[in-house]
Every structure is written in C-alpha cells, then in structure tokens.
Amino acid sequence: MAGLMTALLAVVALAAVAALGAGAGMSGVFGIAVPYVAVAIFVAGFIKKVVGWASTPQPFSIATTGGQQYSLPWVKQAKFDNPSTPGQTFVRMALEVLCFRSLFRNTKLDNRVAEGRVAYGSDKSLWLFALMFHYCFLIVFIRHFRFFLEPVPFVITGVEFVDSILQIGVPTLYLTDVFLVVGVTFLLARRLWDPKLSYISLANDYFPLFLILAIALSGIYMRYVAKVDVIAIKQLAIGLVSFKPYIPPNIDWSFYMHFFLVCVLWAYFPFSKLMHLGGVFLSPTRNLPNNTRMERYINPWNDPSIKPHTYEEYEDDFREKMIEAGLPVDKEA
Amino acid sequence: MSKMAPPEELMNVNYATPAEAWMDVKPEFKLGNYSYPGKPDVLKYLGLPNPRDWSPTDEDWKLPPDWRDIIRDGFRELLGKYRSLKVFMDVCVRCGACADKCHFYIGSGDPKNMPVLRAELLRSIYRGEFTVAAKILGKLSGSRKLEEDVVKEWFMYFYQCTQCRRCSLYCPYGIDTAEITFLARDLMNRIGVNINWILEPAANCNRTGNHLGIQPHAFKDMMEFLVDDIETITGRRVEPSFQRKGAEILFITPSGDIFAEPGIYTFMGYLLLFDYLDLDVTWSTYASEGGNFGSFMNDKWMKKLNAKMYHEAKRLGVKYIIGGECGHMWRVLNQYMDTMNGPADFLEVPKSPITGTVFDNAKSTKMIHLVEFTADLIKNGKLNLDKSRNAGITATWHDSCNTSRGMGFFEEPRYVLENVVEKFVDMPAQTIREQTYCCGGGAGLNNGEFTEMRLRGGLPRGNALRYVQEKFDVNTMSCICAIDRATLPGLADYWAPGVKVTGLHELVGNALVFEGEEPRTMNLRQEDLPGIEGSEEEE
Numbered sequence: 078m079a080g081l082m083t084a085l086l087a088v089v090a091l092a093a094v095a096a097l098g099a100g101a102g103m104s105g106v107f108g109i110a111v112p113y114v115a116v117a118i119f120v121a122g123f124i125k126k127v128v129g130w131a132s133t134p135q136p137f138s139i140a141t142t143g144g145q146q147y148s149l150p151w152v153k154q155a156k157f158d159n160p161s162t163p164g165q166t167f168v169r170m171a172l173e174v175l176c177f178r179s180l181f182r183n184t185k186l187d188n189r190v191a192e193g194r195v196a197y198g199s200d201k202s203l204w205l206f207a208l209m210f211h212y213c214f215l216i217v218f219i220r221h222f223r224f225f226l227e228p229v230p231f232v233i234t235g236v237e238f239v240d241s242i243l244q245i246g247v248p249t250l251y252l253t254d255v256f257l258v259v260g261v262t263f264l265l266a267r268r269l270w271d272p273k274l275s276y277i278s279l280a281n282d283y284f285p286l287f288l289i290l291a292i293a294l295s296g297i298y299m300r301y302v303a304k305v306d307v308i309a310i311k312q313l314a315i316g317l318v319s320f321k322p323y324i325p326p327n328i329d330w331s332f333y334m335h336f337f338l339v340c341v342l343w344a345y346f347p348f349s350k351l352m353h354l355g356g357v358f359l360s361p362t363r364n365l366p367n368n369t370r371m372e373r374y375i376n377p378w379n380d381p382s383i384k385p386h387t388y389e390e391y392e393d394d395f396r397e398k399m400i401e402a403g404l405p406v407d408k409e410a
Numbered sequence: 411m412s413k414m415a416p417p418e419e420l421m422n423v424n425y426a427t428p429a430e431a432w433m434d435v436k437p438e439f440k441l442g443n444y445s446y447p448g449k450p451d452v453l454k455y456l457g458l459p460n461p462r463d464w465s466p467t468d469e470d471w472k473l474p475p476d477w478r479d480i481i482r483d484g485f486r487e488l489l490g491k492y493r494s495l496k497v498f499m500d501v502c503v504r505c506g507a508c509a510d511k512c513h514f515y516i517g518s519g520d521p522k523n524m525p526v527l528r529a530e531l532l533r534s535i536y537r538g539e540f541t542v543a544a545k546i547l548g549k550l551s552g553s554r555k556l557e558e559d560v561v562k563e564w565f566m567y568f569y570q571c572t573q574c575r576r577c578s579l580y581c582p583y584g585i586d587t588a589e590i591t592f593l594a595r596d597l598m599n600r601i602g603v604n605i606n607w608i609l610e611p612a613a614n615c616n617r618t619g620n621h622l623g624i625q626p627h628a629f630k631d632m633m634e635f636l637v638d639d640i641e642t643i644t645g646r647r648v649e650p651s652f653q654r655k656g657a658e659i660l661f662i663t664p665s666g667d668i669f670a671e672p673g674i675y676t677f678m679g680y681l682l683l684f685d686y687l688d689l690d691v692t693w694s695t696y697a698s699e700g701g702n703f704g705s706f707m708n709d710k711w712m713k714k715l716n717a718k719m720y721h722e723a724k725r726l727g728v729k730y731i732i733g734g735e736c737g738h739m740w741r742v743l744n745q746y747m748d749t750m751n752g753p754a755d756f757l758e759v760p761k762s763p764i765t766g767t768v769f770d771n772a773k774s775t776k777m778i779h780l781v782e783f784t785a786d787l788i789k790n791g792k793l794n795l796d797k798s799r800n801a802g803i804t805a806t807w808h809d810s811c812n813t814s815r816g817m818g819f820f821e822e823p824r825y826v827l828e829n830v831v832e833k834f835v836d837m838p839a840q841t842i843r844e845q846t847y848c849c850g851g852g853a854g855l856n857n858g859e860f861t862e863m864r865l866r867g868g869l870p871r872g873n874a875l876r877y878v879q880e881k882f883d884v885n886t887m888s889c890i891c892a893i894d895r896a897t898l899p900g901l902a903d904y905w906a907p908g909v910k911v912t913g914l915h916e917l918v919g920n921a922l923v924f925e926g927e928e929p930r931t932m933n934l935r936q937e938d939l940p941g942i943e944g945s946e947e948e949e
Contacts, residue, residue, distance in 0.1 A: 130496055137749055139586065142814070159845070180505075183580055184511075184845075194876075233903070273510070274506045277448035279551070279552040282504050361586075371774050373774050376749050379749065380713070384717060386617065402626065
C-alpha cells in the first residue's frame with residue numbers, strides 16, 4: 078500500500094507543480110524547457126536501453142514452443158506458435174505485439190476444494206482491457222499529431238473522423254478517450270482488488286497507471302470542460318517541433334498540467350517497466366525460431382576449452398573391469 | 411520424513427497473501443520443503459567453491475567472506491553474457507498473468523512461488539545493485555540490499571522451481587523463469603550454495619557416464635538381467651552391443667531406464683524394437699546418460715556433460731544418434747547441444763534404414779528422438795503391432811515439460827500411443843500439450859527429502875489425472891521422460907491411486923509381434939495378458 082500512496086501522491090504533486098507553476102508565469106519552463114529536456118531524455122534513454130540489450134549476446138536459442146514442432150511431413154506443424162523459419166517467427170512476433178497472443182491464452186485458477194478438483198477457466202479480461210488500453214493510447218497518440226503537423230495529413234484526419242463517429246456532444250467525443258480511461262481504470266482496479274496482484278505491485282507499477290490516468294483526465298478536462306484555445310496550443314506545438322519555440326498568450330493552465338505530465342511520462346519511460354515496449358521485440362523465447370536441430374545457432378562466447386571427461390580417461394579408470402566383463406576397450410591392459 | 415497429510419488436506423491450499431510485504435517475509439526451512447545441500451567431497455570433485463558441511467536450517471550458512479562481491483561480479487558477468495537475463499530483469503510489468511500458472515504455487519499457495527515474484531527475488535537485487543532508480547528511491551523502487559536472508563530465500567525458491575516453463579507460455583513478454591532459475595542457481599553455485607541431488611548425479615555422469623555412478627561392468631550386468639527377462643517373456647534372446655565401432659547408430663537414453671521400475675520396461679521395449687528391426691545400433695557405457703544434470707547447475711557443466719554424446723559418436727564412427735525417452739536430454743539437445751558442442755560434421759543426416767525417411771528436422775544436430783523414428787515406422791507400416799496385448803489399458807498421455815515447451819513434441823508420441831493401445835483419452839485441455847503440468851520432480855528436485863513439496867507441486871497433474879481416471883476409467887499414464895517415470899508413480903499413488911505409469915516404448919514392446927514368435931502370455935512386467943486369442947495383424 079505504501080507503493081500505491083506514494084505513486085498517487087507523486088502524480089498529484091506533479092500535476093500541482095505544473096498547474097501552479099504555469100499559473101505563476103512559468104509557462105516558458107513548462108512550455109519550452111521541460112518538453113525539450115523530457116524528449117531528449119526519452120530518446121537517449123530509449124536508445125541506450127535497446128542498444129544495451131541488443132549488444133548483449135543471446136547465447137542460446139530458447140524459443141518457448143507453444144504447439145507442434147516441425148517434424149515428419151505428415152505431422153501438422155503449429156507454424157506460428159512453434160515457428161521453424163524466420164518468416165513464421167515474424168508472424169509469431171506480430172501476433173504477440175499486435176494481438177497480445179500469449180495473454181489471450183490466459184486462464185484463471187479455480188481450486189474447488191469441496192469438489193476435490195482444480196479447474197482452470199479461460200480468463201480473457203486482462204487480454205481485452207490491455208488491448209483496449211494500448212490501442213486507444215496509440216490512436217490518441219496518433220491523433221495528437223494534428224497539433225504538430227501543418228497541413229494535417231489525411232491519415233490523421235481519417236483517424237479522428239472514425240474516432241468521433243458517434244458525434245456525441247460539442248466538441249465531439251472521441252471514443253478512444255473514453256476507452257483509454259476505461260482500460261487504465263481496469264488495469265488499476267485489478268491491481269487493487271486481486272490480492273495476488275496487490276502483493277506483487279510496487280510503486281513503479283502504480284505510478285505509470287496514475288500518471289496515464291491523470292494525463293487522460295487532464296486532456297479530457299481541457300477538451301470538454303475548459304475548451305482550451307486549440308489554435309494557440311497548435312502554435313506552441315509547431316514552435317517546438319520547428320525549434321522556434323513560442324509561448325502564445327492565454328493558454329489555459331490545464332494545458333500546461335496536461336503537457337507537463339506527458340513530459341514526465343517521456344522522461345520516466347526509459348528507466349521503467351514501460352520499456353516493455355522495446356523489450357518485447359527482444360525476448361528470446363518469442364523472437365527465435367525453434368530450428369536448432371536444423372541450423373546451428375552460434376554463441377559468441379562459447380568456450381571451446383570445456384571438454385568432456387574423455388573416453389580415454391574413462392577407460393583408464395575402468396579398463397580392468399571392462400575387460401573382465403567382456404566390454405571392448407581401446408587399449409589392452 | 412514426516413507422515414504425509416492426506417490429499418484432501420493437501421488440496422486445501424491457502425492462497426491468501428501474507429500481511430507483511432514480501433521482502434519482510436523470511437524463508438522458513440522445514441523438512442519436506444528443501445533439498446539437502448551438496449556434500450563437500452562432491453563439490454571438491456566438481457571443482458566448485460566453498461565445500462563444507464552445512465544445512466539450510468542452520469543460522470550460519472558458512473558463506474565465503476567475500477560472498478557479496480562474488481554474487482555482484484557473477485551477476486554482472488551473466489548480465490553481460492545473457493540478453494535473456496537483461497531483458498527479463500527489465501521488462502516485467504507484474505501483470506500477474508503468470509501468477510497462478512506455476513504448479514508449486516497452485517500446490518503451496520506460497521506467493522513467492524508465483525513466477526513473477528520468484529523472478530523479483532533476483533530482480534530486486536538487480537535493481538538495488540545495477541540501477542540508478544534504486545539509488546534514489548531505495549526500497550520504493552522494489553530494490554533491496556544483498557543480505558544473507560536473500561541468499562536463503564534464493565535457495566528456497568530457486569530450488570522450488572522445476573524450470574518447466576509453463577509460466578513463460580503465458581507471459582506477454584515470454585519471460586522464462588527457467589532461464590532465471592538457471593542463472594540464479596549458477597550464482598548460488600559460486601558461493602557454495604547448492605543441492606546434493608544435482609551435484610552428485612552430475613559428478614557421477616562425469617566419471618561413470620551415468621547419474622547413478624554405475625560402473626561399466628555393472629551396467630552390462632543390469633542390461634543382461636533385462637535381456638534375460640525379455641527371453642522369459644518372449645522366448646527371444648536379444649543381443650545388444652556395447653561401444654561397437656562402426657555401428658550405424660549410437661543409442662542414448664536416460665540411465666534411470668536401466669535400473670528402476672517402471673523405466674526398465676521401457677528399456678526392454680527399446681531392446682525389443684531394435685531386435686525386431688535388426689537395427690545396426692550400439693549402446694555405450696561411457697555415454698550412458700541422456701539426462702543432463704549439468705543443466706541444473708550452470709552452462710559450463712551442461713556443456714561438459716552434453717559433450718560426451720558427440721565425443722562418443724565420433725570415437726565409434728556411427729552415422730547418427732538416436733535418443734531415448736528423456737525430458738532434459740531433449741531440452742538440452744534441442745536448444746543447446748549444437749550451439750555448445752557442434753558442429754556435428756562427422757555425422758550424417760539421420761535416415762531411417764527401414765523406411766528411408768530422412769530426418770531433415772535434425773539435419774544439423776544429427777540426433778533424432780526414438781519416438782519420431784518409431785512414429786515413422788508405424789506410418790510406413792513397418793511394425794506389426796497387436797494392440798490387444800495392451801488390452802485392459804486405458805491410457806492417457808503426460809506431455810513432459812521439456813519436450814513440450816522446449817521442443818514442441820506432441821503429435822508423434824500420441825500417434826505411437828494410439829497405435830499400441832486400444833483406448834486412449836487425453837486429460838483436460840488446459841493441463842496438456844503446451845499447457846501441460848509438471849510432474850514436480852524436474853531440474854533436480856526428484857529427491858526423497860523434497861517429497862512433500864513435490865506432491866504439492868504435483869497437485870495440478872494429479873488432479874487432472876484423477877479426473878480422467880474417474881470419468882473414463884483411465885488406469886495408465888504414459889510419458890516420455892525418465893524423471894516422469896520416477897516421479898509420476900508416487901504422484902499417482904497419492905493423487906490418483908490405481909493409475910500405473912509407463913514409458914511409451916514399454917507399450918510398443920508389448921504390442922510388437924515378431925514373425926514366427928511363440929505366443930506371449932505376459933507383458934513386459936511379467937503380468938498375465940488379458941484374454942490371449944489369435945492376434946490380428948494391424949498397422
């Protein structure tokens with residue numbers, strides 16, 4: 078629980094810092110300095126981490142096989158759960174990254190002592206909400222490019238159009254805004270309610286959830302309640318990306334709060350579990366084919382000086398007994 | 411060993427989480443939940459550090475004075491050598507998908523047996539020692555200092571993991587606890603914290619070729635004993651050869667198959683099959699162990715013990731190797747052997763001399779699984795099998811963890827099984843194939859003192875078995891792993907009494923009809939065959 082409270086307080090404090098700071102005339106700090114620093118930390122940190130992983134050797138090919146291997150011609154291979162070629166492995170990774178395939182398998186333990194049996198029910202809730210959360214986040218992220226690009230590319234307007242297709246309210250409601258909040262709330266709720274999960278949860282599990290929730294809620298507040306000056310914000314955004322930073326007057330404090338929390342997320346990202354974004358591509362149990370009986374996999378630090386206890390040593394040890402037992406020997410006694 | 415509680419009681423697992431945070435809970439060693447430590451003379455033989463007499467229940471584990479530095483340096487070394495470790499230390503989001511997948515968690519309710527927390531035992535030290543965040547945020551970041559209690563906890567939980575990889579299947583990032591356990595054990599070995607049931611077999615494998623320390627003449631005697639039994643049962647005198655240079659095939663199987671029931675019946679099945687085919691195959695007393703006990707210690711010993719297979723194949727000048735029914739052998743073989751000890755360019759791509767099938771799935775290792783070989787024989791109509799010799803058997807199939815999640819070997823054994831028994835049913839879908847449940851004895855935990863924990867870990871397997879026993883009258887569980895053959899009988903006696911455990915080739919050996927043979931009256935266990943009438947020929 079200490080982790081939960083710390084994470085919550087940290088996010089509240091961060092939000093307050095930005096809200097008060099921007100209100101106190103520090104919009105230059107929150108609108109220019111902080112975003113540059115945060116993005117620089119993100120880019121450098123992300124690259125450093127991924128390069129650090131990628132430059133470490135993966136000594137053995139250890140694919141976790143989730144189905145039938147490549148075998149005799151009449152045995153049907155589970156190509157995408159137990160890939161034996163690079164193409165199949167690519168599909169396995171794509172299914173993992175795009176569809177969360179491993180999570181789709183999830184089951185739930187149900188130990189029915191009274192009936193004397195243990196059951197395993199399918200449990201797709203985490204898969205569903207995790208997928209919802211990630212895809213909504215992605216779409217929200219893509220939508221935001223309209224602030225940084227002029228003219229706004231057709232793709233982004235298209236995404237926006239579909240996202241607001243129900244045309245609820247003014248400004249029209251983005252469905253992803255709603256589902257992003259639903260998704261993140263579910264992820265947070267299960268962490269609180271499932272005793273197993275709250276037992277393993279650390280402050281750095283709660284912090285990103287609160288942070289993302291705060292970002293989503295502040296964004297929603299800006300758009301639907303405060304109805305901030307979007308044109309001014311776009312001027313600020315374009316100023317940032319064109320390296321001609323400019324602070325337009327009269328931007329609501331809520332924007333600086335939202336923007337600052339996003340910056341915190343950028344800067345926090347490379348040092349946290351959020352790096353699963355990069356790490357999933359490097360997981361050796363998923364990104365390697367199960368073809369190690371067909372193709373030799375090389376371990377760069379394989380030590381050729383490690384030799385077996387040789388047959389000669391073995392025979393020296395047991396020669397007389399072997400001869401007596403009628404076992405063949407290389408050297409007679 | 412204290413008397414075991416009855417199954418109803420053991421099943422009543424308390425899954426409630428403790429009131430204290432996990433870092434504040436200390437491991438409690440009780441007879442039945444840990445394995446005895448490595449004996450000093452065995453450590454000396456293996457060249458492992460810090461040989462001494464000690465017990466996990468002691469307050470002082472007599473660690474070397476600089477143990478912290480050894481662990482730190484070792485950890486750093488492994489992080490530099492294993493991308494898997496580095497990625498797995500960094501990317502876990504503690505989503506909990508793995509939490510209820512571990513058989514030891516299901517059977518014990520101990521949260522530190524949740525794979526996520528098992529890994530956190532190592533991850534917390536990784537953070538504490540190697541990350542900036544920990545230096546600023548301390549315990550809040552989930553990091554902690556390296557204390558003796560941490561080592562004790564590692565010993566407890568990394569020797570309560572059979573490296574079955576079931577959790578890895580469900581993890582969205584494929585985090586493999588087997589890999590984490592493997593490397594944690596490597597670290598512990600560096601300060602002399604290990605278990606004897608791994609070290610002594612490893613030492614035996616090195617010196618005598620097999621984990622029991624059977625010397626060559628005794629190995630031959632045991633084989634001859636089984637040859638005599640085969641003659642009693644079938645009237646045939648099979649003539650296996652040893653270390654025969656120029657044989658086409660070297661056959662290697664776990665040595666458990668030669669000395670203990672029910673493995674010996676599987677062994678007799680191998681002998682019968684080879685005799686039936688008149689296969690040009692030889693055995694070796696030097697390389698007489700399929701199982702790789704080194705893989706429970708560190709990469710060096712895994713490589714060293716595995717190297718014997720190729721070493722012997724080269725010396726004998728065989729064309730290729732066939733491996734018997736074994737779990738860890740196949741995991742090591744499939745994922746490590748060629749990398750560590752290849753290229754096997756002195757061997758040929760395996761080609762069945764009976765069917766002409768070329769095993770291109772083993773074109774680099776030059777080593778095939780006997781069950782692949784047999785499945786191919788059956789498919790090509792090369793075996794005369796009489797299922798009625800296994801009448802009375804309603805079989806189910808236990809997918810061994812290593813051949814399942816480390817290889818993907820599902821259809822071939824089922825195909826063989828369906829061709830040798832009349833009745834076969836699978837256990838429930840979420841307990842078999844890639845989702846299979848461990849026997850609880852893998853990765854060096856099949857020792858006597860660990861029985862209680864192993865039976866707890868066997869709860870999911872045992873429960874699934876009892877389900878098919880009650881519903882379909884299953885009375886036989888077949889498998890292709892020697893650890894299974896050693897562990898599952900005890901597990902079945904406890905959780906599903908009345909179910910027998912067999913290897914696959916025991917059933918093949920029973921069903922195999924030799925040309926012009928005298929009618930059999932008993933199976934390989936020398937039990938009377940039920941209703942022996944004129945046997946029909948079938949594929």
